[in-house]
Amino acid sequence: MKKYNVAVVGATGLVGREMLKTLSQRDFPINELKVIASERSEGKKIQFEDRELTVETVKEGTFEGIDIALFSAGSGVSKKIAPQVKSAGGIVIDNSNAFRMDSDAPLVVPEVNGEDLKNHKQIIANPNCSTIQMVMLLKPLAVKYGLKRLVINTYQAVSGAGKKAVDELIEQTKSYLNKEEIKNDNFNHQIAFNAIPQIDIFLDNDYTKEEMKMINETHKILHNPELPVTATCVRIPVIFGHGESLNIELNSNFKIEDIKELFAQTENVSVIDDPAAEKYPLQIDTENNDDVLVGRIRRDNSVESGINLWLTANNLRKGAALNAVQIAEYLIENDLV
Amino acid sequence: MKKYNVAVVGATGLVGREMLKTLSQRDFPINELKVIASERSEGKKIQFEDRELTVETVKEGTFEGIDIALFSAGSGVSKKIAPQVKSAGGIVIDNSNAFRMDSDAPLVVPEVNGEDLKNHKQIIANPNCSTIQMVMLLKPLAVKYGLKRLVINTYQAVSGAGKKAVDELIEQTKSYLNKEEIKNDNFNHQIAFNAIPQIDIFLDNDYTKEEMKMINETHKILHNPELPVTATCVRIPVIFGHGESLNIELNSNFKIEDIKELFAQTENVSVIDDPAAEKYPLQIDTENNDDVLVGRIRRDNSVESGINLWLTANNLRKGAALNAVQIAEYLIENDLV
Incomplete structure (x- = not known):
């Protein structure tokens, strides 16, 4: 089975940590895993299964080779950094409000409108928890x-x-x-x-x-x-x-x-x-x-x-992290990555 | 100004205590004041302004001479005891659910439908707090x-x-x-x-x-x-x-x-x-x-x-005690006692 290079942006927040937990629980097919946060958290260690990951900040080339980036770092960060992922050829699944109403960004709950992912343009919005x-x-x-x-x-x-x-x-x-x-x-x-x-x-x-x-x-x-x-x-x-x-x-x-x-x-x-x-x-x-x-x-x-x-x-699982991971799974299952 | 003989039934509960506080705050024209509760509280002392009151239980003759009895002791107590007040010639203002939907009992918020008190038959219901x-x-x-x-x-x-x-x-x-x-x-x-x-x-x-x-x-x-x-x-x-x-x-x-x-x-x-x-x-x-x-x-x-x-x-004041005392005030102001 193919494995993917994944980044979690906002990895030290409540939702970011839940995203990591969910990726592990659902045996998401991960090759490389990057955990990204603000400078405040740079260098912190995060255990993911048998890997010890080091929190990075975004630098030039951070997203090279990343297939899927799960974002939960607030609307400002998403607006600024999501385009970098897209330029590097990756897909953003963004938990913030930044792109939800953009006509170019599918807004998806996989069980409800997963088919909207078929026209994605590399930036996909996760809806509001409620x-x-x-x-x-x-x-x-x-x-x-x-x-x-x-x-x-x-x-x-x-x-x-x-x-x-x-x-x-x-x-x-x-x-x-x-x-x-x-x-x-x-x-x-x-x-x-x-x-x-x-x-x-x-x-x-x-x-x-x-x-x-x-x-x-x-x-x-x-x-x-x-x-x-x-x-x-x-x-x-x-x-x-x-x-x-x-x-x-x-x-x-x-x-x-x-x-x-x-x-x-x-x-x-x-x-x-x-x-x-x-x-x-x-x-x-x-x-x-x-x-x-x-x-x-x-x-x-x-x-x-x-x-x-x-x-x-x-609200942190189906309302945020789980739904984002489900979107990633849908993309993989439907050859949309 | 005429003063009235008042009883508070359920005087030791949250609403009963608030009724006493409200009577005092609003200078309700009180002559005699009886505080009534269950046997568990019998003999307890309650301070009301400069009076030290002793909690009584309901006995034969308890309500003789009482003009207005404010009840907040649950529906069962109201059903059993309110008729005794009525027989003794007094008026019951009942905070429980016992009489609210009785066609004989006005259900009153004085600012809203105070005029419904004009046809009261000695038992008046205080609505639910919400x-x-x-x-x-x-x-x-x-x-x-x-x-x-x-x-x-x-x-x-x-x-x-x-x-x-x-x-x-x-x-x-x-x-x-x-x-x-x-x-x-x-x-x-x-x-x-x-x-x-x-x-x-x-x-x-x-x-x-x-x-x-x-x-x-x-x-x-x-x-x-x-x-x-x-x-x-x-x-x-x-x-x-x-x-x-x-x-x-x-x-x-x-x-x-x-x-x-x-x-x-x-x-x-x-x-x-x-x-x-x-x-x-x-x-x-x-x-x-x-x-x-x-x-x-x-x-x-x-x-x-x-x-x-x-x-x-x-919910304890306008939703219960205050509204009950306002009903009593309306009765007095409109010669309905």
Whole structure:
């Protein structure tokens, strides 16, 4: 089997480390592996299986011979450095927001729109974490019933904002318990024992960038730019795993049992929906489960053909690192590298 | 000024203590004050201004001469004991779910439907905490624009489940930080650093009782039993203050600025809505603010005449104790005692 030269850019961050873990867990066919980060981390050692890797910064020639570079180092770095990979002949799979809405860059969840990779131009965008887990459920509904309108509310983990955000939640929590002053640096408000109805910056329409990502990326991934979608994104004091509440209007009638069966048959989706036993998806359940978990599936009688459901998924795995690695796997399987 | 004989039933609970605090803060015209709880608390002393009160249990004659009894001792106690108050000639203002949907019992938020108290039959119901804060905003919208449909998502504090629930969140949080086993007794799942998409028990339609309370109580309070409403209620690891995300379809067109102005002019509502300064309502803001706080008011372009907004309020104050005391004040001011 052919092996590939792989680079992970942002290798020391929460998502970067998860990318390395995922490559190993899934036995990705790796020849050379480069781990790249900022100067702050240069020279650090990272163990990958039986290899001891040394963190490099980007220099001239860094990407020579690289087949696939997985990026998770923020939008600024991606914009600056991804073109270097492309010039050197490699493919970028970028976890940032830099290229997601570029018409040249496929925005892909392999189970949903993997075929969009067939026209890639060496830069491929990984969608926003909260979008990825949602479209995994919207796609089968779109195919079988058609989507009419979508109201999204999120309950997002702090790890979506990186390691510093996780540390701040922990520090603030300790301060609260010790009745000490609560300091915030990464978040603009207290996050311990509080919720913040803002993720990313505000845009001119008073939506946050995170909310507009969910709307615009859903349009692009589902090839349905006119789909009416609205979103409210909220950060809650949870460390790992995003929760989402979806209110969906479908275009045609349905039986709730058929929808549960549809999800049960959907690849990489697990239905956890047993109200009598008080079982439904939890964010803590996603720590060791790479599936999108869906439950609380019930008819919404306030509208024709409406349903409510609740889903959780691991925002660092399916929401980021795993999806990026799955894109790389799809490229290999379909001779697109 | 006439003074009244008042009893607080469930005086040692989170809401009961808040009722006593509220009575004092608002200089409620009290003659005799009885504090009543279960046998477990009998004989305990409670300081109320310059009075030292002794906790009593309910005995024959306990409610003789009582004008107003504020109940917060759970639905079972209310069903059993409220009729005794009524027989003795007093009025019950009950914070439990026991009488809310009884056609004989007004279900009242004074700013919204105080006039419903005029036909009271001595038992008056205080709505569910998450309903109270929401209808404070729905009423002015209903009057000015008419309501077409409502999609509710809640982000509710653990204090809504009582003192034991608060203690459990704190204990679980400490256990998590100390890498110790997390025990749950009050909640059916871990609540520390997690969200639980279930509040109260499940009903036959797979909605929780909390969700159906929000739907049914809204219908009753707004005198609009056909209003299409759906709800998803989620407990998050916040101690005090409920957050809610509302997606509202109105019956007529509006300007967003007019809606902000309408809320700004609504009694006991504060608008905190300045995206440029990253200001919006937080749950921690409700600790020392009795208003319903509303922000993130923005047009929902996914539907005609749609808006999204985010609100927070103190679930123990406006959501429970304060609203109950306001009902008592309304009764006095309108000669309904």
